[in-house]
Amino acid sequence: MRRKIILFISVLLYAVSPLYADVPAIMKDVKKELDGNNVTFEIIPAQAQVVIDGKQKYSVENGVLELNLPEGEHEYKISALGYLSFEGKLTSVPNESVKIKITLNKEWRGAIDLAAFPDDVEITYGRHKYGAMLELDGLPAGEHSFSFTKKGYRTVDTTFVVKSGVRNFYSVILSPIESYSKRKEKKTNRWNMLLLSQAGYNTDVSLGLMVGMMRKNGFYLKALTSLNAPKADYKCTETGMIQEGDLQHYPYYKTKTLYSQYAVSAGYLRMLGKPVGIYVGAGYGSHTVVWETIEGTKVENEDLLKSGAVAECGIILRLKKFALSCGVQSIDFSYTEIQFGLGVIF
Template identity: 30%
Template sequence: MTEDKQRIWLWVRMLSLFLFLNLNEVSAQNKIQVNSFQRMETDVTARVTAPKRDQNGEVCALIRIVTTAKDLMFEADALGITSRENRTGEVWLYVPRGARRISIMHNDYGVLRNYFYPDIIEKAVVYEMELSVGGAMQNTVSDTNTQLLVMRPEPATADIFIDEEKVPVENGLFTATMKKGTHTYRVEAPMYASQAGVIDLGSEQKVMSVVLHPRFGYLEIYSLPEQDAKVYIDSTLVGTTPFKSDRMPLRNYRIKVEKDFFFPVDSLVAITAGDTRSLTFKMTSTIKPRAPRRMLVMADMGYQSSQLSYGGMIGFVHENGAYIRFRSDFGSVSADLECDDTGTLTSGGEGKPYYNTGVEHKSRMSVVAGYLRHLWKPLYCYAGVGYGQRTLAWETVDEELVKNINHSASGAAGEVGLLLNVGKLAVSVGYHTVNFKNHELGASVGVMF
């Protein structure tokens, strides 16, 4: 016999001794006894003389409890007690058909708990229970057709079923007075293997313990050289190392441990009944390689007041970078005269209005260099400064060109925008201005490699 089995057997024997001593003490304190319980075939009180109906409208059974004791209290099973009447020398209890058990209590004489009726309780039938209380106790226990059963389950929260009926467990103990003979029992609890069997109640009281075998285990996880690594069980984050689980059902689990700057480690572990599996993961440190600096080449286009310009952008970036952009409509406009939006000459003439034919001549060019910054995952931003110019000239009836100073500008140029990178594809949108007078929207598409 193994050491564990010897320990369990010793524990069971000690528990049985404790229950026996405890039972003798309880028996000494409890002074309530059922001397007899019988069916009164000729008594028609329940169906003719004084019938009562339960909440389902069915005629109740009547249990006539023969006793001279006063102030007795009764607690029935789940079916309850429909009515109680105190009669001379008797207490009448009306109970529904199918009642199984009753507890009898008295402030001075203790408790007779969970007395199981030795007969089937049928509707409209009278039964007689002869009761001895206190000084009227008789030594007729061996002559009755009932016997005491005491059962202690382990764990104490387990459910007990006697003859397929769930019975109450109080303070980890079930006690009942039951009809002699054989009874079935079943003890079960979540995450434990249930036990079932047959009890044979005879001339001696029955005291028994039922120890359920666990159907669970525990898991401990450690990580070296550092703790606080994330622990995943079947892809679910459950905590950090050092980690100890709650009860785990018996099966295989996929364990994964992760920590920044360390390679992740995973394993398959089987949980066994009643055991604690301890795993220590040795993690290898790694410095993530620095991402290489990436080149950026893009085709560029700008738009302002129906005027398109084209160019290109080239740059490099890691977390930070730089770029240069050129944009132009590749046209050229030269004018000696200047005017404003009203058509009044402002230079090169006498300030008189000129005659516009509606023909416009435009030119656009800028060179900008700037800064690229990686914001988040595929998103970058950029900002740049440089030189730019934009010219708008109107053609007169004399085929001269007059520069519109309100829509022409040259000098300092600036721009800001966002760039999105997916794989090698790069797309950007931005805003461009010259002297904060000429405003243009721009877009680019290209590759980042």
């Protein structure tokens, strides 16, 4: 019995012994994979900084940096004082070493001298403010933005180019705000032409045109006429009686009434503010009422005829290059219609 037990234990130990023999090799491989792969940077200049994947920073003192990076793709950035930075990508492969040789380009620098006029101009560069005379050394080559300000003068924001190894000279002259206002005033004082299409309504629709010349003050001409202009064969009184020599008679009329009118006027324009103006004018006009008999004869009613002096007034609303108008016009102070206009100012 004892021999059987000893034999069983011997066979069992012999069966499991290969498993224990492979354990150190597996651990060694795993450790090697976790430690990563060897990456070597050779950099000129000798003192630089290397950033891996935007997180890990390493300082280089003798121009050589050796790292163990995990397998896969990595981003790196190399920078040094007085040199342009360099960015790139590398791929770490198992059991292979990666060597990267980089020579950084120098960051060329220059100087700039600025002079601003008149005196006491404030120069702003970045977050710093300086006087009217400014000297800056050691600026990177390229474009640099400056702002020049002084109370009572127009601010100047501009960009100057700094060339490497050169002292660059620039000057700026600020313009007084008063001169700008005078130019603006001169521009606003020039004559503008007003062109408005007109439409009026009371008993009938009239159409016309209004033309004017204006600055702050101006003048205009306007003409309107009705769409219908019936020609009468006879004339009658307000009661409809037609007088033919010594004969008087009352024909039968249709219920339809025809109208005819025209008005010509001229007047004064005045801009009260930037968007609003007014106009007043006078002229001559006529408004005719025509009845039609059942036979088709047209008869002008003399008692309802309105003709004589025209008086009008209204407002003009200016919207940049466009204009709107609204007003009233009276013929002989007995026939009045409301009028609207739409047009342009140029």
